[in-house]
Amino acid sequence: MTDNTIITAKDLNLKFETGDGPVVALKDVSLNVNKGEFVSFIGPSGCGKTTLLRAIAALETPNSGSLSVNGMSPEEARRHRAYGYVFQAAGLYPWRNIAKNVRLPLEIMGFDKNDMDARVKRVLELVDLSGFEKKFPWQLSGGMQQRVSIARALSFDADILLMDEPFGALDEIVRDYLNEQLLKLWHSTEKTICFVTHSIPEAVYLSTKIVVMSPRPGRIIDIIQSDLPDNRPLEIRDTKEFIDIAQRVREGLRAGHSYE
């Protein structure tokens, strides 16, 4: 562990008790995330990628192992506003306009009024939605709603952005556009991003580090350090480097998956 490490997981185990008996969601998961990294978690459903993200966010509690975020326990980290969480659905409140939706966490955290207004303006600019303050969620497309959700997660200046398949419900064209925007956002804000996905191109395109996971029990199969350049136009997906990394991810997924 270096000074640069922002999330450390060591030998995490997490079990869910279900009607059909216990399900091992995470088995001996160890991982370091460094400051400023863009880490993708990829794997088939049931591999524990979302569970791992939720454990980092203190939404699930591991049965054993240690997990620290910013040198604190996940609960403490949450209280210190260490992370913003973007869910698969935007989760905007239909009775609040866009500005008020972005303000919601700020109101809860007790920011003062002028500060709130300034922050809302700034983060809406970041996601390219200036001028939409007075619109209501139903007036926005799915992709725009998800951008509002990202703006909301950025509004209180957390260092870490946890994203759980944020573009999973969107069509591929919108997805490409949002991926490009997300990379820009990542460059300009220097956040650390943990990103759950089940799309190989998305993971390879976005990440500096790709964590390949496998189900039953949920575990890490491979961690790939990407050497793609920082500047990534969408066309980079046709280069040999990109295809090589995608190939390695695919092999990892195949190795970890027994198709019984």
Next chain:
Amino acid sequence: MNNSFLPIITISIFIVLIWYSFSIVLNSSWALDKAERSDRQLSFSELVQDTWSQKKPKLPTPHQVGYEMWKTIFDKKVTSKRSLVYHGWITLSATLAGFILGTILGVLLALAIVHDKATDLSVMPWIITSQTIPILALAPMIIVVLSSIGFTGLMPKAVISMYLSFFPIVVGMVKGLRSPDLLEIDQMKTWSASRFQILIKLRLPKSIPFLFTSLKLGMAASLVGAIVGELPSGAIAGLGARMLSGSYYGQTIQIWSALFTAAILAASLVGLIGIIQAFVFKRMMITQ
């Protein structure tokens, strides 16, 4: 609205026609007896005329009820003991008092049930049990108990109204307060929101559509409660008392006009809630 106009009119005309025919059928024995005693043969048109204009018919016609209502609502002074406005107000005041009490009680119970597991498990079965006891059996007891400790008049009726109206409010609000999905609750947790903040910013706004449905049911139940409360108490004022005295003296027209006044009152109150609902839904961008 426009789509439903024609069907409603059609059904209304249909009901009125049936009503008039039943008036002939049910009141004819009286008319025929009367004719027989005076040794007369009734033609069909005479029969119809008689059955539609008796003083104490088994089934009064719509126009008789309408005329009685007109007389007792618009022509009598509102302070008169024979004015339906007077009696209507007596019942309405108990209805509104019971409705407000029932709504407050219902919302408070729902808040306790949603936020406290022990309350959920211990109180909810009693709430359901409370509604299985026939209110007609319970109402006299409530009136006796309350009058023995000095509460008479509006208060016991309001309590009976409350007893009936809190139930739909509890059930609807529990459902409404629990309507936020897991994602919305998790989202709140990631912002370290307190239970109170989750209630104010998420649960309450989300429960608004449920609340309005419950308020409509509660209002109707409350009016029933107020009328039922007037029956066993020997009350001399109120729509319930009006129905009861009508039945003592065979004044069927009086019963029916009190009945219709109650129905119009209920429809207006529920309609009023509907108007407020439309306004609130529009402001909150709720579509249904």
